[in-house]
Each structure stands twice: as C-alpha cells, then as structure tokens.
Amino acid sequence: MDNLYRDFILEHYRAPHNHGALDPHDLAFADSNPTCGDEMSMTLVLDASKQRVTDVAFDGRGCAISQASASIMTDELRGMTLAEVREMDPRSVVANLGVPIGAARLKCALLGYKVLQGAVTGAATHWPDEADVLQQGSVS
C-alpha cells in the first residue's frame, strides 16, 4: 500500500478527467460499491451509427482509488466501439492505475468499470471475480 497514493493518483482524485454528466446522452447507468456505499453514475454519447463512443463523463463521490480509476479509464473510451468496451479486461483497468491494488480495495478500483459495463450492456453486471483480477491484474 505504501505506494498507493502516488501523485499521479492524487492528481486524478483532485481533478478527475471526464467528470460530470452529459446531457443529452445515449447511455446512462449508475451503480454502487456495497462495501462503502459509494455511488457512481456514467453518461455516454455515441456517434451516428450508435456503435462508437464519442464522449463520456462520470459523476459521484468516492475514494481516491475509485475516482482515479474512473478518470483514467474514461480517458481511453473515446473512439472505442461498444463491442470493444464490452470486451475490456478488468485486469487492464486495475493495471492502468499503476499502483498495487489488493483485495480490500479491488471494488474501489473496479467501480468505474462496473458502471461502464452496466451502461453498455443495459443492466447491472456482476463484479469481476476477485481471484481472476488479482492474479495478474495488480502490478508492483
């Protein structure tokens, strides 16, 4: 944990990218982290084909890890097709944080991912299996 709160993470926490809500939007979803009750919502705008993300924003309050993770993840989304978004690997979301994430904070790191998957599939999705994500997902 000693390197969890690197400046990189704290900068995203203080000034998250893609923060707020888009209106009008094509897709919207909200979900929560059961361990702390944090809620996050996400809105997405699609291109004319309705298959490609042109803009995204997330909203809600949460810990540094959940906010930084959603901030970093949403930076990657513009231009991706919905199929590509559905295929995103939760391990890469965790890895992109660049700090060691243990089981205790995994849901924080994956809240944005879960909300995003809910938005693109139209219904709440299961949390990724902890063992699968932690096996290769955490980087030292």
Place this chain on the structure above:
Amino acid sequence: MVTAHVQPGVLDGAALRADFPVFDRPHRTGRPLSFLDSAASSQKPRVVIDAVADAYAHHYANVHRGIYELSEDATQRFEVARDALARFIGAPSTREVIFVRNATEAINLVAYSWGRTNLHAGDLILATEMEHHANLVPWQQLAAATGASVEYVAITDDGHLDLDDLRARLARGPRLLAVTHVSNALGTINPIAEISRMAHEAGALVLLDAAQSLPHMPVDVAALDVDFAVLSGHKMLGPSGIGALWGRRDLLDAMPPFMTGGNMITRVTLDGADWNEVPWKFEAGTPAIAEAAGLAAAIDYLEGIGMAKVRAHERFLFDHACAALSDMPGIRFLGPDDSDEHAGVISFVVDGVHPHDVATILDGEGIAVRAGHHCAQPVMLRYDLPATTRASFSVYNDLDDIVRLTDAIRVTQRTFGIA
C-alpha cells in the same frame, strides 16, 4: 498532548495486550498492531482460545444425547456456559437464555417465531434510524410477510434518539420496539430503562440489541426491563459462531420453534412432533459446543476485570480521543460528545479524504480501523455521508493507540495535501 501513563481506575492496556496472542503477530510495517476495530469483532484472549481447544481435546461429545461419561461432561459444561451467560446479562432464569449463532440469528428468531405468530396486517413495528442492518432487515421482511408496517424513530443532529419522536410513534400503538443499546455507527448509548418504560406504557414489547453494549459496560436485562435481548459472542472476546437470545420466559413459552429438527423435540412420530421446553425448543441440531466453552471463558475473563472498570477504561479512552480529534483541523466526529452518552466507538470524517483512503493509510501505520457504512446505511444517509472511519476500543487499547491514531490521521492529511 496526552501522556501515556496508567490512571487510577483505568486499565493497563499494555499489560492486558499480553493476554491476547494476536498482538505477537508481526505487522508488515514492523510496528505493533494497534487494533481499533473491536466493534466489528474483538480479539480473543489466550484463555478463550485455550478453552475452545480444551473442550475439543478433553470434553468433547454431543450434548443432551449420550448416556456416557464424556457426553454428560460435555452437556454439563455446555449448560454451565449458559448459566454463566445468564448471570452475566442479569437474566432472571438460565432457562431464558437460548444459544444461537449470533445476534443476527437471535433477531431473526424473534422476527420469525414471535413475529409471524403475533403480527397481522395493519400492525406496527418500531425500529430506529440508528439500528444495524441486522435490526432493520428482519423487521422489514416480517412486515412484508404479514402486512404489518415498520416505522423508524428519528435521530437528532447530535446523535441521540429523538425521544419526542419515539413518544409520538409509541402513541400509535406499535406491537414491538427494536432498539440498540449502543449505536455501532455513532457510539451513542441509548437510555434503555427510560425507553423501555415508555414502550411498555404504550403496550409495546422491547427487543434490545445488546451486541455493542454487553462487551463494554455492565448490562442487566432485568433492570433495563426489556423483553428480548440479543448478543454475539465474537464481539465480547469470545468465539465466533455463538451468540444468544434472552427472552422473558412467558413470551418464549408461547412462541413456536424457529428451526426444527433434533434436540428441540420431546417426541416425534411420522405424523408430527411435540416441542421440547425452552431453551432447547429453540436449539435445533447440534449447537456450538466448544464455542460455548470459549464464551464462558470470555465472560470469566471480563468478569475478572470487572465490567464497571471496562466501561471506565473505554470512557477514558473516548474522552481522550474526543479531545484529540476536536483539536485537529478538518476532523468531525459523529454522535454525542459527552462520554456519559457515548461508548468507546468514535466514528469520524476527515474532510477531503474518503474513509477507505483513511483506513488504507492507517493500515500502513499498523492501525486497524473500520471504514464504510458499518452496516448502518440509514445512519450514513441521516448525516448525508457515504461512509465514515470508525475507531472502537476494548480492554487491550490504551492512550498509545490514540496518539498513534491522531498521528496517522495527520499523515493522511499530509498525503492528501490537506492542513
């Protein structure tokens, strides 16, 4: 600045820590463990661990069954544990103490057995906004099953139960009031004797959640004049997997079984069964035998210290924590600030830092606290907070824990560039 020295009437936390093997476990930081999460579950003294091992090694057989020496020995020890618990909580009769897995199961027992027999459409159940989910969800489920409704007594801004609101709701004739003795999320100690009197005058039964009070202060269910009380062994230095329901004998006698099976019957035919007497009517199947021995050892350990001393110790720690946190910029804590009304549980917010981040940074300093909604989401909603960080005390804590806690909160604020 507080100086760590033992005050008259206050326990020597460092000496007591020597009784708890967990404090020998090395923490990855190399620092001694500062365990401030006893409200979630307490640590276990060696005497409890040894009693569980001894029960398995030397006294183990099924209880209430075998006609042989070992089973009689096991049965006698199991019933001695029941006696010890009855005495500890001030139960008028040992027969009124029912062993269950935990306080949650005890509440469910009452909700299913008493509730589904006695409640009907249109009846009212009262709970409070400060209840643990364990004392909310079973009543909501009972209401859904019977057509009864549940209402919640409000909390004031400073963390007290609103007794005017209680009085107003009691006037509507609820059948039962489910209320906690100590709020696990706020630390508030509720005036149960007064609340019981008000409820009884209105014709309501009182179910007391004593899970957060019994480990920390003298509790006498007869003096408090409640009708049911529930507790968990694991919060009172005892093993997990054992807890108890205490209930007034006349109520228990009139209630049907909750779970059915072996031990809880006197006679079974293929057409039906006759129920055993209380408490065994409510103890279907093989109970937590070794855990009962551990619970008895935990009670013995607590009584050896003295519950009044335990309370004085934790009150002393709360007073110091309250003073220290009040002096720090950007820190707010919930609940009453008067230690007459506040148990050794302090739930706080570090402005600008999420409780999960606080807990992670504290963990990096060797300090274990709880961060989250504490299974009391309505309390968080009441104060418009997603979560809090909570430090809770037991006999093995001392002023050093509070110095470390406040130092680590300063580290947290520095990490986040605050203050």
